[in-house]
């Protein structure tokens with residue numbers, strides 16, 4: 629998958645396009661039914677754009693996204709509508725997308741109306757059921773968005789995503805705006821709902837501790853690329869990519885006996901308009917070799933289901 633955003637410059641041979649921000653730059657992965665795949669990386673690494681592109685909230689520049697046998701990017705009309713029901717998104721701040729003049733009940737019934745699910749009575753019943761599942765009270769049905777706390781708003785966001793009975797939920801920083809105590813409530817709720825409705829999650833976040841808690845597998849993104857993917861235990865026990873090693877070294881460990889050194893990366897993240905040649909991480913990598921500047925490493929399976937893109941594992 630690739631998603632480039634054009635950057636406007638003066639009108640010239642490129643028709644006013646100066647260059648491109650390479651937000652998602654050749655990412656490949658699988659999402660298995662029933663699992664939670666966590667996507668982690670610093671802000672600007674392309675993880676949100678990747679989630680939005682898969683849902684067709686923005687058009688891809690290149691690539692394919694298969695849901696079963698169907699390429700989501702080739703669908704239109706009724707088929708696309710069906711996918712839009714099956715795949716829902718939860719955002720960091722659901723409040724910004726809730727109409728302040730509508731009651732919560734109305735807001736939650738809208739997706740059912742859009743997808744022509746049930747009659748008026750059935751929609752109300754379904755909304756009541758979902759509100760109960762996410763821990764809201766019956767009388768909340770008649771309240772307005774501004775009457776809710778951050779945690780409750782995220783419960784509303786979850787109810788709105790789940791009311792149409794989706795298969796896949798892509799959540800983008802769903803707890804980042806919440807207090808730590810509320811974060812764990814929402815994470816627990818996400819896990820309960822996943823078990824009850826057999827949901828598949830793509831969980832995007834910058835906080836690796838949160839991602840670790842909820843994910844079966846984790847993909848690590850840097851500068852628009854997925855540099856490592858592994859089952860959660862495997863990633864934490866044996867991080868292979870130097871970027872992942874640096875990310876994990878900053879996470880506090882529960883056992884003070886097992887001291888570890890924090891790896892401080894030199895330099896800034898390069899601009900996604902002009903990513904480094906060869907390995908995109910070579911400008912900051914403590915292990916960079918000559919080959920890293922010339923050649924982009926290809927992804928290899930270094931251990932069981934543990935994928936990494938780094939020359940250290942291919943060119944010893």
Ligand code: SF4
Pocket residue numbers: 869870871907908909910911913914915916917920925937938939940
């Ligand atoms: Fe570092 Fe080279 Fe591996 Fe890139 S390929 S992460 S620069 S060692």
Ligand code: MG
Pocket residue numbers: 671672675676677800
């Ligand atoms: Mg983001």
